Amino acid sequence: MNTLSYKEQWFGNIRGDILAGIVVALALIPEAIAFSIIAGVDPMVGLYASFSIAVIISFVGGRPAMISAATGAMALAMVLLVRDHGLDYLLAATILTGVLQLIFGVLKIARFMKFVPRAVMIGFVNSLAILIFMAQVPFIFGVNAITYVFVGITLAIVYILPRFFTAIPAPLIAILVLTGIVMYSGIDMQNVGSLGTISQTLPSFFIPNVPFNFETLQIIFPTALALSIIGLLESLLTASILDDATETDSDKNQEARGQGIANVITGFFGGMAGCAMIGQSGINVRSGGRGRLSTFTAGAFLMFLIIVLGNWVVQIPMPVLAGIMVMVCIGTFDWGSFKYLATAPKADAIVMLLTVVVVVYTHDLSKGVFAGVILSALLFAAKISKVDVRKEGLESNTSNRYTIHGQLFFASSQDFVSAFDKVEASEGIVLDFSDATVWDDSGVGAIDRVMNKLQAQGQTVEIVGLNASSQKLVDKLATYGQAGKSTH
Amino acid sequence: MYEKILVAADGSDHSKRAAHEAVRMAKANPQAFVTLLYVIDYEKARTEILHSQSSDEVHFERRKHLVPLEEIFRSAGVDFETKTLHGVPGPTIVKHANETGYDVVLIGSRGLNALQEMVLGSVSHKVAKRVQAPVIIVK
Numbered sequence: 001m002n003t004l005s006y007k008e009q010w011f012g013n014i015r016g017d018i019l020a021g022i023v024v025a026l027a028l029i030p031e032a033i034a035f036s037i038i039a040g041v042d043p044m045v046g047l048y049a050s051f052s053i054a055v056i057i058s059f060v061g062g063r064p065a066m067i068s069a070a071t072g073a074m075a076l077a078m079v080l081l082v083r084d085h086g087l088d089y090l091l092a093a094t095i096l097t098g099v100l101q102l103i104f105g106v107l108k109i110a111r112f113m114k115f116v117p118r119a120v121m122i123g124f125v126n127s128l129a130i131l132i133f134m135a136q137v138p139f140i141f142g143v144n145a146i147t148y149v150f151v152g153i154t155l156a157i158v159y160i161l162p163r164f165f166t167a168i169p170a171p172l173i174a175i176l177v178l179t180g181i182v183m184y185s186g187i188d189m190q191n192v193g194s195l196g197t198i199s200q201t202l203p204s205f206f207i208p209n210v211p212f213n214f215e216t217l218q219i220i221f222p223t224a225l226a227l228s229i230i231g232l233l234e235s236l237l238t239a240s241i242l243d244d245a246t247e248t249d250s251d252k253n254q255e256a257r258g259q260g261i262a263n264v265i266t267g268f269f270g271g272m273a274g275c276a277m278i279g280q281s282g283i284n285v286r287s288g289g290r291g292r293l294s295t296f297t298a299g300a301f302l303m304f305l306i307i308v309l310g311n312w313v314v315q316i317p318m319p320v321l322a323g324i325m326v327m328v329c330i331g332t333f334d335w336g337s338f339k340y341l342a343t344a345p346k347a348d349a350i351v352m353l354l355t356v357v358v359v360v361y362t363h364d365l366s367k368g369v370f371a372g373v374i375l376s377a378l379l380f381a382a383k384i385s386k387v388d389v390r391k392e393g394l395e396s397n398t399s400n401r402y403t404i405h406g407q408l409f410f411a412s413s414q415d416f417v418s419a420f421d422k423v424e425a426s427e428g429i430v431l432d433f434s435d436a437t438v439w440d441d442s443g444v445g446a447i448d449r450v451m452n453k454l455q456a457q458g459q460t461v462e463i464v465g466l467n468a469s470s471q472k473l474v475d476k477l478a479t480y481g482q483a484g485k486s487t488h
Numbered sequence: 489m490y491e492k493i494l495v496a497a498d499g500s501d502h503s504k505r506a507a508h509e510a511v512r513m514a515k516a517n518p519q520a521f522v523t524l525l526y527v528i529d530y531e532k533a534r535t536e537i538l539h540s541q542s543s544d545e546v547h548f549e550r551r552k553h554l555v556p557l558e559e560i561f562r563s564a565g566v567d568f569e570t571k572t573l574h575g576v577p578g579p580t581i582v583k584h585a586n587e588t589g590y591d592v593v594l595i596g597s598r599g600l601n602a603l604q605e606m607v608l609g610s611v612s613h614k615v616a617k618r619v620q621a622p623v624i625i626v627k
Contacts, residue, residue, distance in 0.1 A: 114541065114542065117541070118538065118539055118540060118541050121538055122538055122539065125538065237537070237538070240537050240543070241530070241533055241534050241537045241538075243543075244528075244533045244536075244537055244543070244546065244574070245528075245530050245533045245574050246574070247574060278534060282530040282531070282534065285530055286530055286576060334535065334538055334539075336535045336538075336539060340539065
């Protein structure tokens with residue numbers, strides 16, 4: 001892994017970055033529109049966001065060549081806020097999201113990523129794919145026969161055409177050809193224009209029209225918190241993938257701060273909160289994008305296209321857009337999950353499934369992540385809280401040496417104590433802790449209880465094999481020593 | 489006889505067969521040197537990162553793919569090196585092969601049916617077509 005200077009990150013790969021950025025801009029347009037529709041806002045909100053986030057993060061982000069824009073994961077978390085309170089509250093929430101992310105970045109959030117188990121991340125991408133697919137269902141099923149035909153043709157183009165021809169992205173060809181057919185033949189079909197308007201103007205600065213009081217904060221805070229967590233999770237995952245795919249290093253905390261800055265500014269320019277996109281970043285890298293210039297070009301060229309072609313963009317038929325989004329879902333879903341479910345430890349498989357179920361049920365990725373992290377923490381605690389007390393010497397009656405295996409702490413102390421419920425009277429009991437660690441007050445307390453009980457029965461008990469940290473705890477807290485050592 | 493031999497591998501059974509063929513060729517020439525090339529595309533990197541808790545684990549999982557192949561050469565006493573590159577498999581193999589210059593390139597065939605080949609594209613066909621050296625596709 002090598003680190004390039006900031007200047008190299010910008011101008012180390014000019015030709016490759018500009019070409020890749022253009023390809024990404026073309027691929028971003030349908031997604032930005034589709035995610036706006038999912039969030040329940042005008043397509044311009046997603047398009048402005050994609051422009052503004054990509055351009056800003058190209059300067060302040062920590063992972064060159066990563067594409068950040070309006071995303072499905074974020075759009076899904078905004079639905080209720082937009083439905084109940086409207087666009088201005090979404091913009092206020094976007095600004096607050098950025099502020100929270102900036103704080104998380106300053107607090108070096110990236111180091112906490114390792115506590116999010118992979119089972120939760122797999123569940124995250126899978127439930128994201130499922131939710132985006134569910135959002136397309138109303139545009140595909142039960143509309144009319146011609147809709148199925150258009151979705152089918154779109155999918156055929158995006159999957160088969162790249163086999164023969166890759167110079168122009170296949171989704172763009174699908175859009176051009178099928179929009180042309182609809183416009184020329186006059187087929188009556190729902191299009192982007194029937195769900196919102198496209199304005200051919202640059203975004204401008206304005207302060208969201210919300211009252212600045214505690215009530216507003218109460219409304220937007222839960223959404224902003226969910227958005228900030230979802231955004232950072234997807235961005236840091238994407239950054240790790242790009243680190244590997246480009247064999248370069250990145251600054252994850254700078255990326256978190258950068259995303260915060262990008263979202264704050266985007267909110268003031270009428271865009272919705274966004275984050276990094278795994279799929280688009282892959283398109284960028286595959287197309288030869290390696291530097292900051294690729295992300296900048298993607299955002300800037302997207303805005304240029306909207307200003308020039310806005311009138312045509314509204315003509316894109318919804319079945320074509322839905323077909324492209326189905327492709328995005330198929331690309332987002334982790335198809336290795338089926339093998340994972342079969343081969344991974346049961347606990348991991350359950351955590352993955354729980355994450356998906358909670359997200360699909362609540363439509364909120366952050367709730368699924370939260371549930372998944374909690375469950376895996378509990379399962380982990382359950383797993384390591386098994387403390388095993390064995391009587392050495394094949395259960396022989398004369399044996400008086402007990403070996404303790406495992407971790408002795410609050411969750412395992414009960415088991416430890418009850419393991420000594422039936423101790424036969426024998427001379428000089430030895431408790432061997434060389435395969436155990438004592439972690440907390442409860443652990444020491446448990447030893448204390450066992451010692452006191454055995455000593456009350458008139459036994460001589462000796463403790464051996466405590467490691468240094470356990471010994472320190474026992475010395476500091478245990479009470480048996482005074483009684484035990486003085487009697488014998 | 490062939491001296492510089494490239495084996496393009498993906499860790500599958502097909503690449504194992506390709507490795508065995510490369511051993512047979514290398515045996516015929518004491519000067520023979522095999523390069524074992526492993527290409528990781530973005531999708532594969534995505535899956536591997538998603539399924540690992542740390543970059544050390546990713547590294548370890550990749551080694552697990554390559555060790556059985558390396559063992560084939562090691563046990564046969566054939567000189568070899570292992571190279572890992574990132575990119576789209578077909579073009580990356582072609583670029584590396586043409587830039588380095590090999591006497592022969594071996595690649596396993598995935599054995600796709602007509603539909604899979606239409607959608608996924610055949611890496612071995614691309615390599616056979618564009619590498620400027622004899623290419624052997626091992627079934």
